[in-house]
Amino acid sequence: MSDDDRLMHHEYDGIHEYDNPLPFWWKGIFLVTIAYAAAYFVWYHLGGPGLTEEERYAADLRELEAVRAAAPAQAIVVDEDTLASMAKDPGVVERGHGVYAKNCASCHSDKGQGLVGPNLTDTFQIHGTSRLDVYTTIQNGVPEKGMLSWGPVLPPDELAAVAAFVTTLRGTDVPGGKAAEGRNVDRFQ
Ligand code: HEC
Structure with a gap:
């Protein structure tokens, strides 16, 4: 592509502008981040199966309580x-x-x-x-x-x-x- 072909059609006060697109791989990464962010939002914040840190903490606590509640049954009473x-x-x-x-x-x-x-x-x-x-x-x-x-x-x-x-x-x-x-x-x- 010659330099003239890259010139865009407008001109302001004698200043021309090149059409200088970003490389395709850069746009690809950009699109991937958008898609990732959308999926992330659905997964964690719109009722998807993902748990936030707070929810994970609460789930861990529930698990611990369950283990503690079950513990006395396992303890051996020695008499x-x-x-x-x-x-x-x-x-x-x-x-x-x-x-x-x-x-x-x-x-x-x-x-x-x-x-x-x-x-x-x-x-x-x-x-x-x-x-x-x-x-x-x-x-x-x-x-x-x-x-x-x-x-x-x-x-x-x-x-x-x-x-x-x-x-x-x-x-x-x-x-x-x-x-x-x-x-x-x-x-x-
Ligand atoms: C390092 C040596 C040593 C080891 C190892 C050891 N004992 Fe002893 N055990 C003794 C001694 C010494 C006494 C006596 C304590 C005293 O005179 O008051 C004793 C006392 C006892 C008594 C009380 C006896 C009585 O007449 O009241 C029992 C029961 C006993 N041992 C069981 C065990 C068991 C079960 C183990 C293993 C889990 C064990 N011992 C390991 C040295 C040992």
Whole structure:
């Protein structure tokens, strides 16, 4: 195209103007941004499925509330009766045995006959008398004697399972066990 062809037809005070169109790719991008803005407006502001920041925040909050509302149902209530019935459930005892082998056997020996920690297979108990006392001792530990607090370490279901497992050891009197410590509290019924 010669320069003359690019001249536009008007002229003001002897000044001519070129027809100088923007490159096609530039116009393309411009059109895309317009289309994008229109789609964006429909998507987020005219009832489309897009959620604004505020709506997303509100949705997240609702999700959190739902999780919190469901939480108490999942929490394990540990009392004497639940521990007693858990100790009769082979699945739970097996699970507790696994937790025991991993975390406790180093001090209480593989069968609970005692090493650094007391013998768990006799009928003597240092702390309290009940299943719940066993659970509480495991949960809170006896830090000054070298027994860790397992409450913050183990998940609640594992803590309860290992306590149930330990109660099944009482009175099994594994040979070669550590000498009795504490009071004679008899077997669990
Ligand atoms: C680092 C060694 C160590 C480890 C590991 C350990 N214990 Fe102990 N445990 C002890 C000692 C020591 C005592 C005695 C505390 C005392 O004399 O008051 C004890 C006490 C206990 C008692 C109370 C016994 C009683 O007669 O009242 C129970 C139950 C018990 N441990 C269970 C566990 C369980 C279950 C685990 C694993 C989750 C575990 N222990 C891990 C050292 C340990």
